[in-house]
Amino acid sequence: MSDADADEEVVPDASDDPVTDPMGDVYRVLGPDGEIRGEVPDLSEDALVDIYRDMVTARRFDERAVSLQRQGRIGTYAAIEGQEASSVAATHALRDDDPVFYQYREHGAVIARGFPAEYLAYWMGHESGTAGLADIDVFPLNIGIAAHMPHAVGAAMAFDYRDDDRVACAHFGDGATSEGDFHEALNFAGVFDAPSVFVCHNNGWAISIPREDQTASPTLAQKADAYGFEGVRVDGMDPLAVYRVVDEAARKARGETDSDHRPTLIETVEYRFGAHTTADDPSQYRDDDAGDAWRAWDPIPRMEGFLRNEGIADDDLVESVREEADERVAAVIDEAERFEADPADMFADVYAETPAELQRQKEGLLAAIERHGRDAFLREE
Known part of the structure; x- marks a missing residue:
């Protein structure tokens, strides 16, 4: 699906659209109210509701996680509000054994794969929390921007060498395209x-740096041209558009289309409604009104509108989904807070063989805990 074909097929004339469209030329299936603008993916009603349910759960998790951080119950957290569609729908378009390599904001991918309680435990500071991600074929999150991308390609190359019918999907932000690892x-x-499959989440900002200050390229999708494969620009706040584009890219990567085992770069155009992280203050670099034009394209009301228009959802279903999301997130929080930290864990996976100096520090810390008790090292509430 080329940019030109996508635009011709589904993008309406701006003069016919009473809602301001801040995205430019993108592939799109749903309008701002959930009305159909393009070809809906061939999904069952249950699958469509599952995508909606995971998006609602991601939004609820986001609300609770920000609150937990403000209470000092988890560490610095990267909010997802506004970007739920791209990570949730992209994961639904993959097979369950296709590994997901993500940056740190794509919580929807974890939720779509089952949402283990260990995930929240990681944000609470327990390194053992990454074990739950391995069980659902999600690579541990990366703070180093784009550092996971070579790993994703390495995994994909291994699948190819082994004739293993799997695809590696790498998520990253627009800021990652300024890193050498991306190229x-x-x-x-x-x-x-x-x-x-490369999914670039273009939310317009790399923390406080606007996209136009990172590259002279008109789009990020076109960067794929330099590497000899296709780039696609999609409405990242439209779950059905994201699903369709990622599904086609995954099939192309598997060699199920005319292009044998070819990668794809997907630029999902979207907006983060909140701060870059809970340590950020976007009012210092972003106009307070800048997000107004994007609110009409909020992915959750759009998907809900589509489901209602198609007779798939009613008030009862919407309410049950919201209640389920509340319960699911609450259960994960309760279970995660039962994790008991082991101070020795912070030294366990730094090196394959622990250097003498690090071993000395470990022994000193454990000896101090033994002398003074664990409570002496806990922060007072």
Whole structure:
């Protein structure tokens, strides 16, 4: 699906759209009220409701996680509000054993894969929380921008060598396209026909740096041209558009289309309604009114509108989904807060063989805990 084909098929004339469209030329299936603008993916009603349910759960998790951080119950957290569609729908478009390599904001991918309680435990500071991600084929989150992308391509190349019918999907933000790892990963994928899907979440900002200050390229999708494969620009706040584009990219990566085992770069155009993280103050660099034009494209009301228009959802279903999201998130929080921290864990996976100096620090800390008791090292509430 080329940019030109996508635009011709589903993007309406701006003069016919009473709602301001801040995205430009993008592939789109749903209008701002959930009305159908393009071809709806061939999904069952249950699958469509599942996508909606996971998006609502991601939004509820986001609300609770921000609150937990403000209470000092978890560490710095990257909010997802406004970007739920791209990570949830992209994951639904993959097979369950296709590994997801994500940055740190794509919580919807974890939720779509089952939402283990260990995930929240990681944000509470328990490194063991990453074990739950391994069980659902999600690579541990990365704070180093784009550092996970070569790993994703390496996994994809391994699948190809082994004739393993799997695809590696890498999520990253627009800021990652300014990193060397981004270019190295895409170059390898293009040269070696690695079965990869690259999902670039273009929310307009890399913390406080606007997209236009990062690159002179008119779009991020077009960067794929330099590496010999296709780039697609999609409405990242439209779950059905994201699903369709990622589904096609995954099939192309598997060699199920005319293009044998070819990667795809997908630019999901979206907006983060909140701060970059809970340590950020977007009012210092973003106009307070800048997000107003994006609110009409909020992915959750759009998906709900579509489901209602198609007779799939009514008030009872919407209410039950919201209640289920509340219960699901509450259960994860309760279970995560039962984790008992082991201070030795912070030294466990730093090196394959612990250096003498680090071993000395570990022994000193454990000896101090033994002398003074664990409570002496806990922050007072």
